[in-house]
Amino acid sequence: MGFHSFANTQLVLELGLNSSSNIPQNPSKLSSPTSDHHHHRHPSLTLALSGDSSSFSNASVKREREIASEESERVNTTSDDQEDEDGSVNGRKKLRLTKAQSGLLEEAFKLHTTLNPKQKQELARDLKLRPRQVEVWFQNRRARTKLKQTEVDCEYLKKCCETLKDENRRLRREVEELKASKTVYMPMPAATLTVCPSCEHVNPKTPFTIPPKPNFFNNPQLVNY
DNA sequence: CTCGTCAACAGGACGA
């Protein structure tokens, strides 16, 4: 199989706190095509659409899934005819995509994270999967990407929080030191006293102004850590 | 046996 490029896909997540965009950060290692050598069966899924009409449904979705189910039988019997080779007749069976299939899906995901119907059909045809399976794979893949991004954002915010706590502690210490030093060698009224904390000299004329706190959400150095 | 992963599903939201 000629899918070498995805075997070593590294996760390089680019942080943007506005993770609203669906642009793929990068194909992650998430797709872990683990040990599919144990699962050489082709997608042959006997879907458990146990025609109990007890459902609440969205008729169109239901119909789509029924169609998909029918279609699967066609696809599977053409690709190879192994339905229920291990006896699980009606239950949901775990399908493992082959390395080639997941590799091709990853490649497609790199190009666009959503598919139009034509792309979906073509991809399904190439992969010998049902369009519904391709669609589900893309949905799950987007969800995984988003989850990963959320984790990265969370880590970033934790770091920011720690940084701010440190800064807060430092400033508090500085305030305490200034209070102490004032009482020692500055017997001036507090209202008229302005002290520059960095150079620690007194300037009664020009009041000291605290520089604006850097907004780390807009700070590229911090954002792209 | 537990836990993590992932394909598949359910159902609500939303735009055309």
Place this chain on the structure above:
DNA sequence: TCGTCCTGTTGACGAG
């Protein structure tokens, strides 16, 4: 109304 997306959940399966 339909198609698609998102989110949460389920169930199969492998690894430890």
